Amino acid sequence: MDDQAGSRPEDTPVTIYQVAQRAGVGIATVSRALRGTGSVGARTRERILLAARELNFVPSRLGVSLAEGRHAANGIVFPSLTGPYFGEVLLGYEEAAAELGRSVIVVATDGLGSAQEHIRDLAGRVDGVVIYGRTAESDVVAELVAEHKPTVLLAPWADVDGPDVLTTENTRSARELTEHLLSHGHRRFTYLGGPTGGRDIDERWAALVGTLAAAGVPAPLPVPLSGYGEAELYVAARAVLADRGRPDAPDVIVCSHDEVALAVLLAARELGLTVPDDVAVTGWDDVVTAKHSWPPLTTVRQPMRRMGGMAARSLDELISGTRTTPRHEVLSTRPVIRESCGNHPQSSRR
């Protein structure tokens, strides 16, 4: 039922030569007929199409790519794939890439011993690469630039000139968030998850510090994390929540990411603390869980999906040569006020 007349016991993939032979023409004509380039006689075309169908011919991607000199594939590099964050970005990327007719190769440098090597390998398989954060070392990025491999950085800055850079806004939203927290009457701030977790996080930290200083409020207490694993988060969360009796115990714990904040929420529950009455908590990202947590988490929304899509389109411009000058774009973010930051009278927002 698959091959109509005369099963083809051969096992090797059908090549253009077999089609050509069967149709009684040269391979060039087959190529032209099949891809619609150049003109082919009507009768000839039909013979070829028929032969191709009968043989179930599928052009080898390797051959095509080699001849065309392009892969028709995009790469993307993440530090990890855990949590909902990266999935969203990847989704947006995938979607846009598919639209543009390109496949997506994913690398998560996570547990990889030789992350940089993997990135180099990736570069050899694709027409362009998107790199999240600081997953690729500067040398590697420099190499990519040197060999004119289109590159987009999803990070707040680049130490190499050449790649596109896509960032999300930190300072302004952090200030707005801080002001909101001040309006709740909070005065003793703890920042859990930084500084020194990277440029993004430090920008938020700086904005927090600045806004508090401007308001004449004591400086926040920085509490860097030892890691982002579940265990580390748990320990850190318990730690910041300890000693509630002390007079300098924080009113509010501002967290570098939602996942940190969620860990704090969980720990608070275990310790019998009420959020936001005993202590307020905020996150950053607005991952799906933020809406479902108890209490619902006040955070800052990042347009992750959109970011992935933009990255794909940016990269496409670079690859197709539509644009040759690097671009630096900042995506806006905005605070999402829910319940973990303090009590809002009769708030009825979703």
Next chain:
Amino acid sequence: MDDQAGSRPEDTPVTIYQVAQRAGVGIATVSRALRGTGSVGARTRERILLAARELNFVPSRLGVSLAEGRHAANGIVFPSLTGPYFGEVLLGYEEAAAELGRSVIVVATDGLGSAQEHIRDLAGRVDGVVIYGRTAESDVVAELVAEHKPTVLLAPWADVDGPDVLTTENTRSARELTEHLLSHGHRRFTYLGGPTGGRDIDERWAALVGTLAAAGVPAPLPVPLSGYGEAELYVAARAVLADRGRPDAPDVIVCSHDEVALAVLLAARELGLTVPDDVAVTGWDDVVTAKHSWPPLTTVRQPMRRMGGMAARSLDELISGTRTTPRHEVLSTRPVIRESCGNHPQSSRR
């Protein structure tokens, strides 16, 4: 600083020929020296290594693949990438694939017009494919089998013979979950999200029906979903929660997935209903959010990450020829009792 002596203004990628010429040898020797196959004189080798380094030579993947007859890449097909579920599976897959020295190409058939076409294209780029659920039509799977492309199905069954099949256990866990719900005294069951949402979901439905029948409890009320979008879930959740006054209003809403259950939890909160006192709720999957929701969600844990890893390893066996007979594996699952299913006296589990 990049190229030490004599910058190379050429723009085209360095080929093995250039290295050979520079080292004053033939390309075959370069190939042997660089990949460590066959023996090469010590001095010669050094000259070659030097030349390669100076030229910054990186073998073209296309060339290598074409010559070797393999891609060193694996594919994976998901219906979507939204939510935490697929991300976890992908993570496990990625990890294992990287370990095995293979790249991963991802396809999400989601918004794709020509999903099957994309899957075919994918197949041409990789040595083997993993397919989640029913994303690939039977014909396409049959094609893959026909052309001997190693294939692993992440689904409860296959209508085509040949591929490996990796499943997770449904019936037993569904029965255990149901029995637990019965032990809470629940008698009026609603099943939200099925049946007819696919084999997995229907298996759970069947187990629910069977267990209730065996206990002499009225049959559950099936409430299929019109879709998995946020909007559809919201509407459905409100609907099942309406009419709390009616005598046949459900004691417990058993949901096909966590995401459905979480929507119900949200809706209940909006309606001022208390879970589990007014109505109990359960999910399936144990996504990360389940632990953070309010109340924490009783569900069934699926080993998503492990599933991805197993798929990668299974596929590798098929590709490498270590194993030639198809394999059918069922991963076990287990209920995770938290608080949304009913009140547990002094339960202090995490």
Next chain:
DNA sequence: TTGTAGGCGTTATCAG
């Protein structure tokens, strides 16, 4: 130990 030459599967150029 080393080099030559054929092959992998297409595309595209250039004469017929």
Next chain:
DNA sequence: CTGATAACGCCTACAA
């Protein structure tokens, strides 16, 4: 309109 044929970049018998 069509058919040889030269790339494309590498690997690997085979010969020297």
